[in-house]
Amino acid sequence: MSDTNNNSQLQEKLELLKQGNSKDKNYNARKALVSAIPAIGSLAVTFYENYIKEPSSQRLHDFLE
Numbered sequence: 001m002s003d004t005n006n007n008s009q010l011q012e013k014l015e016l017l018k019q020g021n022s023k024d025k026n027y028n029a030r031k032a033l034v035s036a037i038p039a040i041g042s043l044a045v046t047f048y049e050n051y052i053k054e055p056s057s058q059r060l061h062d063f064l065e
Helices: 002-018 022-035 041-051 055-064
Strands: none
Touching: 022 041, 022 055
16 A cells, blocks of 8 residues: 555656746746846856756756655
């Protein structure tokens, strides 16, 4: 019985991992706004991607723990 329960819990967590949410949309919108800055946009996007964690990566990290 506990195997079935564990499997259903893992299945639920996996479904949450695959789903996008408003945090993903906000992250991508902010990244697009940063990239639109003239002259330094591409450099700023690189820093943005390195220092602000993508929500989907955070969900994956939480799932793997």
